Amino acid sequence: MDEQATRELLVRLSRSLFERGYSVGSAGNISVAVDDGILMTPTNSCLGFLEADRISKLDRSGRHISGDKPSKEVFLHQxxxxxxxxxxxxxxxxxxxxxxxxxxxxxxxxxxIAPLTPYVVMRVGQVRLLPYVRPGEPAMGEMIRELQGKHAAVLLANHGPVVTAKDLTTAVYAAEELEETAKLLVLLRGQNPRLLTQAQIDELNTAFPK
Incomplete structure (x- = not known):
């Protein structure tokens, strides 16, 4: 997929997330790798109203090279x-x-994120909870680096989820799966739900490696 098509896909999927209530106002940010850098939603932008040609572009070192100013959460993405x-x-x-x-x-x-369903195991995997830091703090990036790439998703305390994947569509689907599982966990809280066993989790991880 060329860069222009990637920009248009980012606009379309971001709008879908916004219209279905996965983000409100200017909350949330998304990035996607391209051949010569990273595209990222701009700071203070609404996921429902992005413009393809205004999306931020950074080089692989995180330097802003074109488009609007990138999200202040660039550290965690990088x-x-x-x-x-x-x-x-x-x-x-x-x-x-x-x-x-x-x-x-x-x-x-x-x-x-407890393993309630096979799909959260397949698409998201084990999720680490990271301590609260102020949004936009470089320390957030350092905490993610300390995980050494072992987790595809994290939950930021008092802040929200971050999900990664091999491509933009897969990452969006995984983020949706995590949110749906979180909803089930809230609904089932205090009811001692049946979880997948370790053997079932291992089988899924073998069949569907991330």
């Missing part, structure tokens, strides 16, 4: 591209249920 080979896109949302979970005090920081 960290995933640098530490997780094969990353083609990063989706950071403030989606309701995942963000609600990120505010709870009793989550397992090493595995904060």
């Amino acid at each position: 960290a995933f591209y640098e530490t997780r080979p094969g990353t083609g896109a990063v989706v950071h949302l403030h989606s309701t249920y995942a963000t609600a979970l990120s505010c709870l005090p009793d989550l397992d920081a090493n595995d904060c």
